[in-house]
Amino acid sequence: MQTVPNHQVDNLQIEDDRTGLSVECLKRAFLDNLFYVQGKFPKIATKNDYYMALAYTVRDRLLQRWINTAVIYTDRASRTVSYLSAEFLMGPHLGNNLVNLGIYDQVKQAVSELGLDLEDLLEQEEEPGLGNGGLGRLAACYLDSMATLEIPSLGYGIRYEFGIFDQDIRDGWQVEITDKWLHCGNPWEIARPEWAIYVRLGGHTEAYTDERGRYRVRWIPFQVIKGVPHDTPLLGYKTNTANTLRLWTAEAPESFDFAAFNSGDYLGAVQEKMVSENLSKVLYPNDDSSQGKRLRLAQQIFFVSCSLQDMIRIVFGQNVPLEKFHEKFVVQLNDTHPAIAVAELMRLLIDEHDMGWDQAWSITQKSLAYTNHTLLPEALERWPISLFGELLPRHLEIIYEINYHFLEEVKAKFPADSDRLRRMSLIDESGEKYVRMAHLACVGSHSINGVAALHTKLLQQDVLRDFYQMYPEKFNNKTNGVTPRRFIVLSNPRLTNLISSKIGDNWVKNLKDLKHLEAFVDDPEFCSQWRSIKSAIKQDLVAYIQKQNGITVNPDSIFDIQAKRFHEYKRQHLNALHIITLYNRIKANPDIDITPRTFIFGGKAAPGYYMAKLIIKLINSIGDVVNNDPDVRDRLKVVFLKNYSVKFAQRVYPAADLSEQISMAGKEASGTGNMKFALNGALTIGTLDGANVEIREEVGEENFFIFGLTAPEVYALKARGYRPLDYYHSNRELKAVIDRIASGHFSHGDTKLFKPLLDSLLYRDEYLLFADYQAYIDCQDYVSQVYRDRDRWTRMSILNVARMGKFSSDRSIHDYCQDIWNIQSVPIELGECIQAKE
Ligand code: GL2
Structure with a gap:
């Protein structure tokens, strides 16, 4: 970078053009970028031109910090x-950068004075x-x-x-x-x-x-x-x-x-x-x-x-x-x-x-x-050895040599254990050879780490057991975390403001400070504000759903949300079985008193994963029937929100009442959506899997809806010989649900459409949906009952947020720094780079 003499750095001109944070300065910089970078003037500028002009305005303010940081790291050769x-x-970068720069409000005002809406511009970012x-x-x-x-x-x-x-x-x-x-x-x-x-x-x-x-x-x-x-x-x-x-x-x-x-x-x-x-x-x-x-x-x-x-x-x-x-x-x-x-x-x-x-x-x-x-x-x-060797011949030689030395080490530690050598080798030689x-x-x-306490334990006991026995000192756990900047401050400004009005805003950097919210859990005014915020956010999602899906949703219903990739182990279809169970109850007794629910799904399936795609089709088909059946009388709605993404997730997490974390125990390494939902005041219905275990420990078991088999119970059941058909024959509601799908009720009479899915459940059920079905339904019935007690639900929601401090990614990173990376922070002073050059 060219050295700039000091008197010019202090000069207002430079401040104003590229670094200034006042509303006036931001406006000027924005118009300047529109003109010089986009080559446009307001009359002909598109929304994208405005977005670009704003993005460059913000990037300029980042660059000053970025270059300072680089200079200091370089000069000190920092670890x-x-x-x-x-x-x-x-x-999207724009909103997050505004939050981290601390200029969200100034920029909102600046663009609004130019006749633009910040939310509109944020939407523009791909x-x-x-x-x-x-x-x-x-x-x-x-x-x-x-x-x-x-x-x-x-x-x-x-x-x-x-x-x-x-x-x-x-x-x-x-x-x-x-x-x-x-x-x-x-x-x-x-x-x-x-x-x-x-x-x-x-x-x-x-x-x-x-x-x-x-x-x-x-x-x-x-x-x-x-x-x-x-x-x-x-x-x-x-x-x-x-x-x-x-x-x-x-x-x-x-x-x-x-x-x-x-x-x-x-x-x-x-x-x-x-x-x-x-x-x-x-x-x-x-x-x-x-x-x-x-x-x-x-x-x-x-x-x-x-x-x-x-x-x-x-x-x-x-x-x-x-x-x-x-x-x-x-x-x-x-x-x-x-x-x-x-x-x-x-x-x-x-x-x-x-x-x-x-x-x-x-x-x-x-x-x-x-x-x-x-x-x-x-x-x-x-990787098949043939493919690997063809692409990376030198690496294959090196891997063989690493393997030679490694297996010598294994032999020294575990003499006469050839089976162990076979299991641990870097090369799988059981059939076609693989790296x-x-x-x-x-x-x-x-260092070898898992991403939640249970996951790390299962790695040690099962997947990487031999390596744990060989190198116990390498193993450690680092439970995942999520950034509160993007997943509360940016995505849930209303909740952010309420929280900060009570406990200040230190929690954004020290998430454990959220525990001070507990002091307000009995404050009726606070509870009522908490509730109205959730309600207002739900209203926004209602409007979005109306526009996107053309479905009218009741904002007072339980917003029961499962948003994540589609995978059989995550069991979106267990959720679907619950929807049909409620639907059957209504069909059998149209006047039944049930707590209204809106089931919201979001997530993509891998393009080649047929079963996951069939589950998406099933959910949409259930929606088509349930949403339009006059007997249901709007008590149930099923909504599939397409194209789930980070941008979209930011809209969805704040609106949830209930977060579905229902994977078969022992399969979800951690999950992080579970954390984002709870941080936004949703209660969780979940199995003892991944980080759910720790979330429940933190928020208290009375504030968490737990159900289903534990990981050891899953192994034991499978070892005994699991027979899903037995559950089908002995559980009346379950049988009715499966029969309803099989009858073609959700597929215009087509009895073949969902057969592959039903067969996989009836004859294999690898992820034990049938074994967990009754526990899940009972737990959901309990959720419906608790939801009717609004004060109790609000209290649980506040306590969930107050006790989520552990799940900040700042805590995770702090632990990586201490236990694995051995690294210290390097604070950056602005302007130091220029002074350092002189
Ligand atoms: C995953 C795990 O499935 C998930 O449980 C975990 O939270 C994340 C982050 O650690 O990693 N592993 C994986 O391959 N994907 C995940 O999301 N795609």
């Missing part, structure tokens, strides 16, 4: 967390949907917390041209539409072509002896891809720290193969460019499952190699010797998607930087830490 993640589900669900959103919450806690950090990932698909619903079925989030440009990022990095793929290796007589390996690749970083500043809440999200775009090293071009083969010349760019084209839309596709492995090595090489560039740039890589960087692997980092860092240190094996291994292990996010066997990544990425991550990291 830095690299968070490697194939997904970052950031959500969200970067670069993630599937919880795992990607967690990464985003963690970046927010790291900036807020002033922890130097870099988020590294892929800048997918197409993020998670847009979901439309046609005739009740999910239809996928490509997500063109970049079509109007992205005002938040800055491309850094000068820091491009080259990544090799394919080809073969050759052994040679170097000038010092050492055995070395040379990798002759088939293809080289160029990675171009695109940086987005991420500002902490009311701090000057702005960290960086660095996402890589794949390009061909040269735009044209000139040899092919000159020989007239134009298309052949462009071919390489197209093949290369494919790498960062699209996000794989599978949540919690892996399909072993070549392009996916290529994406993983691409972003991991770019990121590690970038870190090495930074290490050299800050005059840190490479032997101290692990002192400068700690690299957190967000699931196994970046686990190839173990082999890639070894390769970089040994082949490219001349280091010996032992030292390289020590640096690798000290640098890397691995977070596991799943207990589902289908999500544990493994096991979770094993690679465990062996190459100094």
Whole structure:
């Protein structure tokens, strides 16, 4: 950056143009950007022009902090967390930046004085949907917390041209539409072509002896891809720290193969460019499952190699010797998607930087830490050796060598236990050979953590048991958290204001302070304000549903919401069985007294996941019947809100009365939606799964609706031999529900449509819906009864919010810093960079 003399920095001109926060200054800057960046004037400007002008106005204010932060980190060579993640589900940036800069109200006023509505402009932002669900959103919450806690950090990932698909619903079925989030440009990022990095793929290796007589390996690749970083500043809440999200775009090293071009083969010349760019084209839309596709492995090595090489560039740039890589960087692997980092860092240190094996291994292990996010066997990544070796021949050799040393260690610790060697090997040799990425991550990291207490326990007892016995000291738990900035302050301003009017606003940074709300739980005025806020937010959602779905919803009904990815283990269909149970009761007795409910669903299914898509169809079909049956008399409504996203989630969480967290125990690693709902005053109906266990512990069991089998009970039942048909035959209401679906009642008489789903329940029921059915229905009946006592419900809601302090991502990040990263905060003073230069 060019040095600016001090007298000019203090000069009002600079303040006003780029950094000033007054309403007048914001207005001027906004019009300036409209003119100079968008090339428009108000009469012909589109809404998007206005959004862009505002985004640039806000970005200018971030840049001042971002550059200050970078200067200080560089000068001090600060220890830095690299968070490697194939997904970052950031959500819209504008609103969050306004909150974190503390200028939401000024900007609202500024645009309103220009005749515009801030909410309208916020709506305009295309969200970067670069993630599937919880795992990607967690990464985003963690970046927010790291900036807020002033922890130097870099988020590294892929800048997918197409993020998670847009979901439309046609005739009740999910239809996928490509997500063109970049079509109007992205005002938040800055491309850094000068820091491009080259990544090799394919080809073969050759052994040679170097000038010092050492055995070395040379990798002759088939293809080289160029990675171009695109940086987005991420500002902490009311701090000057702005960290960086660095996402890589794949390009061909040269735009044209000139040899092919000159020989007239134009298309052949462009071919390489197209093949290369494919790498960062699209996000794989599978949540919690892996399909072993070549392009996916290529994406993983691409972003991991770019990121590690970038870190090495930074290490050299800050005059840190490479032997101290692990002192400068700690690299957190967000699931196994970046686990190839173990082999890639070894390769970089040994082949490219001349280091010996032992030292390289020590640096690798000290640098890397691995977070596991799943207990589902289908999500544990493994790559067929043939595919792996073809794409990454050198990495395969390195993995074989790591495996050799590792199995020697296992033999030494557990002599004469060949079965253990087979189980723990980095290579699965039971049939076709595979590389096991979770094993690679465990062996190459100094820390292995789960994301909720129960999840970590189950990893230790089951999925990673051998590794726990081998390295007990590596294992630790870090219960997930969510950022209160986006998920209360931004998304629920009414609740935020009420809370702050009573206890001040410290809770935004210290979420445990919410406990001071408990003092008001018996204050009738406060309770009535609490209730009217929920009611007003529900009214907003009613209007939205009316507009989007054309369904009229009763705002006084229980807003019973299940919003998350569609997956059989999450059991949206158990929720559907409850709806039909109530419907059957009404059909049998139209005058029955039931508490009115609105069942709201949101979420996408992986495009190739047939059963999940059939569950979406079932819910929509139930809605079509129930919503239009005169017997129901508006006591039940079923609403499917299409295209669930972060933007949308922010609208939905605040409106919920009841949060559905009903996965089969032992399957949901943590869940984070459960936290966002409870933080907004919803009560939870849930199983003892994932973080539900800890949420219940915190809010008190009397304020949580628990039901169903526990994880050990699930295992025991399965071990005994589970027979869903027995439940079907012995439970009258359950049988009536299944029969109602089978009869074609929800499918215009078509008895085949839902047969695959019914058969899967009647003859397998892998996720034990039938076993949990009665407990669920009983619990829901209890919910309906409690809801009628409005004072009691309000009290429970307040206590839920007051006791959610543990689930701030600030707490999670604080724990990572202490137990895994060994890193301290680096406060940023504004202006220091300029003074430091003088
Ligand atoms: C997940 C888990 O399924 C979910 O329970 C957890 O809260 C998040 C974040 O830790 O990670 N694992 C996974 O693969 N996805 C998740 O959401 N997609």
